[in-house]
Amino acid sequence: MLTFWVWNITERHPRTDDSTARANVVGIAPRVRGQIVKLNVRDNQAVAAGDVLFEIDPDDYDLSLQKTKAALATLDQQIEVARSQDAQLKFQVKAAEAGVEQAKAELKQAGDTLERLQPLLSDGFAKADDVDRAATAKQVAAAALAAQEQRLHQAQTALSELATLTAQRAGAVAAVDLAALELSYCKVLAPFPGRVISLNISVGAYASAGIPVFSLLDTRKWYVMANFREAEVRHMAPGTEAIVYLSSAPKRQFRGKVQGIGWAVVPEGETDLPFGGVPYVKRELNWVRVAQRFPVRIEVENPDANLFRMGASAVAIINGPPRD
Numbered sequence: 001m002l003t004f005w006v007w008n009i010t011e012r013h014p015r016t017d018d019s020t021a022r023a024n025v026v027g028i029a030p031r032v033r034g035q036i037v038k039l040n041v042r043d044n045q046a047v048a049a050g051d052v053l054f055e056i057d058p059d060d061y062d063l064s065l066q067k068t069k070a071a072l073a074t075l076d077q078q079i080e081v082a083r084s085q086d087a088q089l090k091f092q093v094k095a096a097e098a099g100v101e102q103a104k105a106e107l108k109q110a111g112d113t114l115e116r117l118q119p120l121l122s123d124g125f126a127k128a129d130d131v132d133r134a135a136t137a138k139q140v141a142a143a144a145l146a147a148q149e150q151r152l153h154q155a156q157t158a159l160s161e162l163a164t165l166t167a168q169r170a171g172a173v174a175a176v177d178l179a180a181l182e183l184s185y186c187k188v189l190a191p192f193p194g195r196v197i198s199l200n201i202s203v204g205a206y207a208s209a210g211i212p213v214f215s216l217l218d219t220r221k222w223y224v225m226a227n228f229r230e231a232e233v234r235h236m237a238p239g240t241e242a243i244v245y246l247s248s249a250p251k252r253q254f255r256g257k258v259q260g261i262g263w264a265v266v267p268e269g270e271t272d273l274p275f276g277g278v279p280y281v282k283r284e285l286n287w288v289r290v291a292q293r294f295p296v297r298i299e300v301e302n303p304d305a306n307l308f309r310m311g312a313s314a315v316a317i318i319n320g321p322p323r324d
Contacts, residue, residue, distance in 0.1 A: 013320075020225055021313075038203065053190055056188070064182070226295070246307055260296075
């Protein structure tokens with residue numbers, strides 16, 4: 001009877017010392033490239049959210065910002081000049097349109113005159129000089145029309161310059177904003193409170209955009225990855241209460257709850273799975289067929305920032321059913 005009672009307790013409240021404390025780790029990578037001119041942190045140092053971790057030489061980005069600002073100022077000046085000339089240009093367009101209409105009328109009149117005179121030449125009712133003058137007048141009228149059309153085109157082009165310059169302004173403003181944003185990226189800030197880890201650089205090192213310089217341990221939330229036998233996970237579900245002990249502080253008890261249960265581990269001998277894509281949990285005995293263990297993630301509700309360390313050994317005990 002006692003044996004059954006002990007087995008029941010062990011079965012419904014499984015425990016494992018195959019557990020480690022974990023926290024999320026983020027690589028701190030700059031969004032712009034350049035030489036590091038200031039390094040404000042040390043390895044393992046605690047930082048607050050928003051602290052400046054390091055700075056990249058801002059000179060190139062400051063020059064780029066000044067260049068885009070100058071281009072925007074030049075464009076604004078051109079827009080003002082075009083706007084001041086807008087009324088005059090509209091008048092010129094109207095005048096040129098009127099000139100084109102007049103030239104068309106004169107060309108038509110000259111053409112009509114020539115058509116009337118040409119049949120009369122063979123009958124002797126018109127002189128050759130009159131026909132030549134009419135033909136010349138038609139050519140002059142055609143040239144005048146071409147000149148007026150060119151004048152109208154030039155006036156319309158000058159008038160459209162204001163619209164073109166105005167349309168270009170949005171792109172120039174965006175270029176200034178982008179340059180200012182890139183300049184701000186020269187100061188790399190801590191995205192959350194944590195601890196600096198894997199810091200192995202000095203001032204003068206060259207940082208590349210998108211490549212981590214060091215890592216930051218997120219100390220806001222801690223969890224324990226506990227590997228339980230496959231027969232034990234059926235007594236667990238998200239929300240199940242748990243108790244966690246750290247090997248470094250065995251008398252301290254920490255509350256937790258199951259966040260999730262692993263649905264995949266690498267089977268022994270499998271080589272066709274993506275590297276790092278599936279967790280690997282080693283079996284206890286390689287020469288005996290033993291139950292597979294599955295990782296159970298337990299979120300710690302009351303972690304002690306002075307005790308929890310990434311990778312610290314822990315003991316996890318399933319304490320009760322899921323909470324309501």
